[in-house]
Amino acid sequence: MIEARSFCETAKLAGFSLYTGVPCSYVKPFINYVIDAPDLTYIGATNEGDAVAIATGAELGGKRAIVMMQNSGLGNAVSPLTSLNAIFQIPVLLIVTLRGEPGGPHDEPQHELMGQITTQMLELMNVAWDWFPREESEVAGVLEKAFAHMTKTGLPFCLVMKKDSVAPHKLTSKPVARPTVTAPAQAPVADLPKADRPSRQEALRAVQATARPDDVVIATTGFTGRELYACEDRHNQLYVVGSMGCASSIALGLAWAQPNRRIVVLDGDGAMLMRMGALATVGYERPGNLVHVLLDNEAHESTGGQSTVTHSMDLPGVARAAGYPSVETVTTAKELEDKLANRSEGLRFVYLKTRHGVPDDLPRPKVTPREVAGRIRKLTGGAA
Missing domain, CATH: 3.40.50.970 (Thiamin diphosphate (ThDP)-binding fold, Pyr/PP domains)
Structure with a gap:
């Protein structure tokens, strides 16, 4: 022992x-x-x-x-x-x-x-x-x-x-409770008809328009990563090609390790639903350099367009209840760009509903996952 x-x-x-x-x-x-x-x-x-x-x-x-x-x-x-x-x-x-x-x-x-x-x-x-x-x-x-x-x-x-490998250690610290006051509820935002919602590509271009070279942008698995790559491949973009639902947790760990660097995570409704407990962890830790963007098209589009249940949910309300101190809903790509152009500190959640549809001949990233990881390590100074 x-x-x-x-x-x-x-x-x-x-x-x-x-x-x-x-x-x-x-x-x-x-x-x-x-x-x-x-x-x-x-x-x-x-x-x-x-x-x-x-x-x-x-x-x-x-x-x-x-x-x-x-x-x-x-x-x-x-x-x-x-x-x-x-x-x-x-x-x-x-x-x-x-x-x-x-x-x-x-x-x-x-x-x-x-x-x-x-x-x-x-x-x-x-x-x-x-x-x-x-x-x-x-x-x-x-x-x-x-x-x-x-x-x-x-x-x-x-x-x-195995059991009894480590001697008992009595905990002396007390839990650090976060303030119970969460993000104030936003005034109701009119939901656009599905056909009038921005495309995912328009939303991703808005993200790229505000991202600085020293930011890290993490895209969830599926079409989000592929379309971000198709818009423009950049050295500071991480395409999470597997581990569905883990993008926000990866972002949390990276934000903790790099507190002076802005981390933007691009999440999807299906991915968020898969590991919704991650919102509670992120909301409690509240890294001041993390921006959590949810692009909700109410579907698992990359697997055939099967519906998720987010058409019947208040996902901004979930983030608010999980402890995100700033929760905002936008309806257009321009509004998303304006929100991201604001680089104020504090954990933020920005929600945008997008329409279905994928560009013709959408490419898969030619840069390998190992190369992507290498680029992020080079940017952050992380050890290979």
Whole structure:
């Protein structure tokens, strides 16, 4: 059994300063220690996949991150681990607890199957792993192995933690409550007929018109990224070609790592619905350099135009309730451009409904995900 301090202090020497994840009783000492530590940051995610995306964004911004989760949470993390980290070659360090360990201590029935297949799942996803250290003398060697693998391959590494690996650490900090006053409700904005709404391409050109070369623009998966590329490929644009719903979490991690750089995330209604819990995390953390733009065409257009349910929802109201201090609805591309031209500080949510339709012969990005990640690292000074 080791002390949380010894692991965290050794990891800090290797550059790991951000911890994110979803709690598990096995990893509780770590979470408690990190929350108490004045020189470490803990971002609590609502979903393990969101935590992987937050850590990924931080790494793109030059900050190493550790993701903590119960092994049951691997199911929620499969999408970003396989379609984000693997293809972009962005490494994060995982600590996954081994609930339901075969032959181990008695555990709840829901952990039985996952306990049997945890390491097999990691290997199937091409995630190298080792056992979490249980002796102080093992900490430096295990972290050195993980760091070397991450640096050489650009891929995640996982430490599988058995029960009672870390000594208890009592939490002394109190939760920091954010002010309960959220963004004031905007006066009702008349919804344009569908045919009169701006196209997604018009909205994306409005975004590009206001983006500075040192901003980072993150486009969600599907047609949003492809159309942004078609408008003009730029070195500061990240096309999230997989891990649907993770764009805002990537943006959160990047905004945390690069607090003096504006981060604009272009989200879609289907993607936001898939991981709506991310709004709560972003709304609580409230990075002052993040602008969250939602382009809502009420459809999964890239898969055939199937309807989402946003025609019957108040998504600006959801963002407002999640703690976004500024929530604005616009109806035209020009209004969107005017809002983004205002570079006032503070977390912002800008909502625009767009019409259906995709330009003829819409290209796919010729720049590879690894090249895109490399460009963002070069811009932010993040380590490859």
